[in-house]
Amino acid sequence: xxxxxxxxxxxxxxxxxxxxxxxxxxxxxxxxxxxxxxxxxxxxxxxxxxxxxxxxxxxxxxxxxxxxxxxxxxxxxxxxxxxxxxxxxxxxxxxxxxxxxxxxxxxxxxxxxxxxxxxxxxxxxxxxxxxxxxxxxxxxxxxxxxxxxxxxxxxxxxxxxxxxxxxxxxxxxxxxxxxxxxxxxxxxxxxxxxxxxxxxxxxxxxxxxxxxxxxxxxxxxxxxxxxxxxxxxxxxxxxxxxxxxxxxxxxxxxxxxxxxxxxxxxxxxxxxxxxxxxxxxxxxxxxxxxxxxxxxxxxxxxxxxxxxxxxxxxxxxxxxxxxxxxxxxxxxxxxxxxxxxxxxxxxxxxxxxxxxxxxxxxxxxxxxxxxxxxxxxxxxxxxxxxxxxxxxxxxxxxxxx
Ligand code: ADP
Ligand code: MG
Numbered sequence: 001x002x003x004x005x006x007x008x009x010x011x012x013x014x015x016x017x018x019x020x021x022x023x024x025x026x027x028x029x030x031x032x033x034x035x036x037x038x039x040x041x042x043x044x045x046x047x048x049x050x051x052x053x054x055x056x057x058x059x060x061x062x063x064x065x066x067x068x069x070x071x072x073x074x075x076x077x078x079x080x081x082x083x084x085x086x087x088x089x090x091x092x093x094x095x096x097x098x099x100x101x102x103x104x105x106x107x108x109x110x111x112x113x114x115x116x117x118x119x120x121x122x123x124x125x126x127x128x129x130x131x132x133x134x135x136x137x138x139x140x141x142x143x144x145x146x147x148x149x150x151x152x153x154x155x156x157x158x159x160x161x162x163x164x165x166x167x168x169x170x171x172x173x174x175x176x177x178x179x180x181x182x183x184x185x186x187x188x189x190x191x192x193x194x195x196x197x198x199x200x201x202x203x204x205x206x207x208x209x210x211x212x213x214x215x216x217x218x219x220x221x222x223x224x225x226x227x228x229x230x231x232x233x234x235x236x237x238x239x240x241x242x243x244x245x246x247x248x249x250x251x252x253x254x255x256x257x258x259x260x261x262x263x264x265x266x267x268x269x270x271x272x273x274x275x276x277x278x279x280x281x282x283x284x285x286x287x288x289x290x291x292x293x294x295x296x297x298x299x300x301x302x303x304x305x306x307x308x309x310x311x312x313x314x315x316x317x318x319x320x321x322x323x324x325x326x327x328x329x330x331x332x333x334x335x336x337x338x339x340x341x342x343x344x345x346x347x348x349x350x351x352x353x354x355x356x357x358x359x360x361x362x363x364x365x366x367x368x369x370x371x372x373x374x375x376x377x378x379x380x381x382x383x384x385x386x387x388x389x390x391x392x393x394x395x396x397x398x399x400x401x
Contacts, residue, residue, distance in 0.1 A: 001074065001121045003027065003058065003393065010060045010119040013072045013079065017062055017117060024063055026146040030139035030390035031056040032124035032131045033180040034213055034352050035343050036189055037309050038287035040317055042174035044234055045195035045252035046284035049291055050176055051204060051211070051386040052184025053130065057139040058393070061118030063147040069115040071099055071140075075122055084112045090168055098133055101168025102140035105160035109152065116147035125380070128215050129349030133169070134177030137161035138390045146392060154389075155197065158182040184389035191291040195252055202291045204386040209299055209338075210360050212353045214331075214367055214381040216323035219348035226319065227345060230276060237262075237277035240269045251280040279316035283309060303339025303354050307332070310341035310351075319346030323375050327351040330370050334363045 001009065006027075011018070031052040038048035067085040072078070073095060080096040082088055088104040090097060099120070106112050120139065124132040138161050145152060152160070158178040165171050165178075175197065180190055187205030192198075204211075234251055241248045241262040248254050259277050263269045286305045293301040310328050314320040324342040328351055331340035336359025343352040355363055360383045371379045 001058075001123075003060075006058055006060050006074075006119060006121045009074060009121070010072075013119055014062075014070070014117050025060065026062075026143070027058065027060045027393040028139055028142040028146055028390065029056045029058045029393055030135040030137075030142060030181050031184060031387050032135045033177060033184065034130060034211065034350070034384070035176065036211070036352060036354070037283075037290045037306060037341065039283060039309065039313055039341075039343065039346075040230060040319065041252075041280060041284050041287060042176055042194040043231055044280045044284070045250035046193075046280065047287040047291075048174075048176045048192050048194060049189055049202070049287050050180040050184075050192070051189040052180055052389055053124075053211075053213070053384040054387045055123040055125075055130065055384070056387075057120060057122040057124060057132070057135040059118050059120045059139045059143040061116045061143050061147060064115045064117060067112065067115045069099075069103060070117045071096070072119045073121075074119065075126060084115055094169065097168040098136045098165065099140045101164025102137045102161055103144050104168070105164045106141055106144040106150075106152075109156075109160070111145060111148055111150045111152065113148050116143065118143055125215065127219065129344035130213070131177040131181065133165060133171070133173075134161065134181045135390075137164050138178060138181045142390055142392070154182050155179075180389070182390050184387060186388040187386055189291070189294060189386055191287070195250070200291065202294045204294060206297060206299075208357050210355055210357050210383045211385065212331075212355050212360060212363055212381065212383050213343075213350050214327050214353070214379050215350045216321075216327060216348055216375075216379060217377055218321070218323050220321055223345055223347040226347065230317065230319070233273050233276040234280060237269070237273050237280075240273070241277075243268075251277055252284060254281055256281055275316040275318075279312045282312055286312075299338045299354055303337070306339035306341040306352075306354060313342055313346065317346075321347050323348065323371075323377065324351055326371060326374050327367065327379060330366050331363060334359060334366050337363055 035050040070081045161178040188201040191200040290305045336356035340353035
């Protein structure tokens with residue numbers, strides 16, 4: 001929805017606010033994201049390379065005189081109300097926990113003197129691997145700060161939102177989603193070191209290059225259980241490597257030589273553990289190299305690294321699925337596509353491709369023609385650009401209050 005429409009909807013949802021302090025209305029936004037490369041590296045202390053996309057959550061609100069918060073989500077088509085004068089209960093509809101966690105994180109930092117009434121609208125597809133959850137948390141935190149004329153350091157804001165996702169909906173996410181939503185830059189991807197949280201911005205503003213996202217529109221149930229298994233396998237690999245290389249605390253510290261050394265003749269480490277660790281070690285290196293290639297505007301090499309990443313995730317880490325593999329194969333057959341890979345945890349969700357601007361239509365057409373034939377399903381495909389991180393929206397309210 002465009003801002004005017006969001007504003008109008010706000011007026012419909014909260015008709016009783018008509019006439020109350022127009023000048024106090026605030027609007028904030030927080031984008032979704034796509035990870036260009038660096039998958040399953042975060043919990044191994046490695047690198048990721050996400051960018052903010054031009055799909056975002058928008059919140060329009062008005063501060064209240066008390067500590068109550070009312071939020072209407074257009075996508076859930078539901079309004080929740082809760083009080084922020086004391087610890088916020090983890091109850092109500094599941095979607096509301098993302099907002100409650102965020103407000104609670106602000107409350108614990110002494111940022112909530114007053115509550116607010118707000119409407120939350122989003123163009124980030126829910127559960128599609130583009131991090132609607134982080135955009136929701138970051139937008140809610142910013143709305144809370146805006147209502148209270150408060151501010152917060154962006155790193156602290158991102159960490160507070162990660163805490164919210166861990167503690168309220170109970171999702172054990174890494175730091176990537178909240179960091180890029182809160183600190184993305186227009187025209188840049190972010191190379192993020194998940195071990196020390198340091199960031200480097202890498203230009204991605206060439207008008208001749210587009211990032212295309214295509215959603216398989218499937219999500220296989222295995223995902224949660226397999227995620228836990230992968231983490232355990234990475235820990236097992238570290239334990240085996242440590243026997244010979246005590247300084248290795250995380251796979252980030254390991255090299256392929258160390259891994260081969262730890263495997264010995266083959267009886268020291270089973271093949272599955274070896275392949276899991278091989279993915280992580282090579283993926284961390286690929287991510288750093290990708291950022292350097294992007295800086296040099298060498299999109300061909302960027303693309304090759306994305307294909308390698310996909311192969312490694314498919315064969316060594318075994319987190320891909322038929323639908324993702326088919327989308328990557330289709331992309332590979334289109335002229336002007338530099339590279340493509342699955343993005344996100346796997347077992348469904350999206351692929352991301354880096355393509356010549358002139359090839360966007362060809363790629364979309366190829367996916368529309370071939371994906372349904374091969375899977376019986378429909379994919380959703382769109383082009384996007386590296387967008388700005390979260391912030392306040394400057395605008396003049398018209399319909400609201
Ligand atoms: P992703 O972050 O990849 O989109 P998640 O499963 O992490 O997927 O988060 C999706 C969940 O976040 C939704 O099921 C919903 O509970 C919540 N959510 C995100 N955006 C909204 C929104 N605009 N309105 C209501 N709930 C939302
Ligand atoms: Mg999420």
